[in-house]
Amino acid sequence: xxxxxxxxxxxxxxxxxxKMILISVILFLGIRISISNFYFSYxxxxxxxxxxxxxYPEIKKILHITEVTAGPMVxxxxxxxxxxxxxxxxxxNVDAFPEVHQYNQPREFLEPGEVFCAxxxxxxxxxxxxxxxxxxxxxxxxxxxxxxxxxxxxxxxxVYLLKYRGK
Numbered sequence: 501x502x503x504x505x506x507x508x509x510x511x512x513x514x515x516x517x518x519k520m521i522l523i524s525v526i527l528f529l530g531i532r533i534s535i536s537n538f539y540f541s542y543x544x545x546x547x548x549x550x551x552x553x554x555x556y557p558e559i560k561k562i563l564h565i566t567e568v569t570a571g572p573m574v575x576x577x578x579x580x581x582x583x584x585x586x587x588x589x590x591x592x593n594v595d596a597f598p599e600v601h602q603y604n605q606p607r608e609f610l611e612p613g614e615v616f617c618a619x620x621x622x623x624x625x626x627x628x629x630x631x632x633x634x635x636x637x638x639x640x641x642x643x644x645x646x647x648x649x650x651x652x653x654x655x656x657x658x659v660y661l662l663k664y665r666g667k
Contacts, residue, residue, distance in 0.1 A: 545569065548659065549580050553582065560581060562584050562617050562618075565627050565631045567593055577599070584599055584600045605633075615662070616664065619659055622645060
């Protein structure tokens with residue numbers, strides 16, 4: 501529908517040099533948009549899923565500390581076999597993602613001795629109570645970061661490799 505007015509304008513236009521300039525401008529803008537889409541990044545979400553799957557193949561559960569990681573990582577989960585979990589917070593839109601399993605306590609979905617990952621945006625203090633709860637009930641094995649490599653100063657996701665001790 502957006503092309504029809506431009507097409508009618510070009511058909512009705514009698515001045516050939518002006519028609520050539522308009523066609524050139526349209527082509528230039530189309531190529532410019534296509535090139536910028538080539539550099540589109542899935543952000544660190546897809547990279548984090550791939551990183552966890554390849555670096556820690558024993559991990560099957562990801563606990564999202566902030567909802568900002570839950571939706572996109574579920575979207576790019578693919579065939580990784582990872583399950584996504586969320587501890588209920590005061591405010592959340594995670595209900596929109598049926599793939600994200602919601603619980604009130606870590607013991608409801610984790611067994612003592614089970615290794616899992618917790619993820620959050622780098623230094624984002626949302627849901628800090630949930631992170632503190634999980635860290636107090638688990639042994640921290642390692643902390644990693646995954647960066648969006650396509651952009652300078654891109655988004656950084658922190659990955660906590662944890663072993664659940666239980667309460």
